[in-house]
Ligand SMILES: Nc1ncnc2c1ncn2[C@@H]1O[C@H](COP(=O)(O)OP(=O)(O)OP(=O)(O)O)[C@@H](O)[C@H]1O
């Protein structure tokens with residue numbers, strides 16, 4: 153039995169993330185999705201709470217064969233102990249997945265098998281593009297699983313991101 157760990161902010165969980173989970177599913181029996189920056193919400197870069205992101209991920213993956221766990225991981229000021237912090241919050245895992253250079257470096261230094269995946273349609277499948285479309289009334293629904301659009305609707309997420317965008321002059 154192999155268990156993987158895939159870390160991201162998932163602000164929101166989009167079709168690029170979904171595609172990466174499908175690819176990882178070929179390698180592992182179970183997958184932990186680490187919800188990074190779990191302590192951040194209500195900003196343009198991090199509009200959704202950890203709880204809302206858990207809903208997005210759980211509902212999007214409900215029909216996959218993979219056993220999945222969504223685990224919130226708060227940020228720490230010290231990169232040197234971040235991998236231990238992750239391990240203290242997550243079910244044990246055999247292999248980690250990320251395309252983030254800092255994450256890759258930290259897992260490598262800790263002696264953990266870390267794998268990258270090719271980017272899928274990265275010109276549009278990017279969190280910042282989805283958020284920009286949400287703010288500007290663009291077609292963001294085309295970039296996310298249907299379940300994510302339902303969670304955004306249920307939690308009035310569009311109203312929130314547009315409100316924080318108006319009051320956050322720093323934007324992204
Ligand atoms: N289109 C994609 N195809 C494959 N992997 C992706 C894609 N988009 C993001 N990822 C990977 O998923 C992980 C989590 O990504 P993250 O939550 O930061 O999303 P993002 O789209 O890069 O968002 P943001 O624009 O908010 O930084 C990272 O390792 C990232 O490289």
Ligand SMILES: NC(=O)c1ccc[n+]([C@@H]2O[C@H](COP(=O)(O)O)[C@@H](O)[C@H]2O)c1
Nearest residue numbers: 159160161188189227228230231234252
């Ligand atoms: N010191 C730390 O808290 C630390 C270090 C490396 C990554 N992280 C987090 O891991 C996540 C990585 O996800 P992304 O690939 O989506 O950026 C982010 O939430 C990031 O803040 C945190």
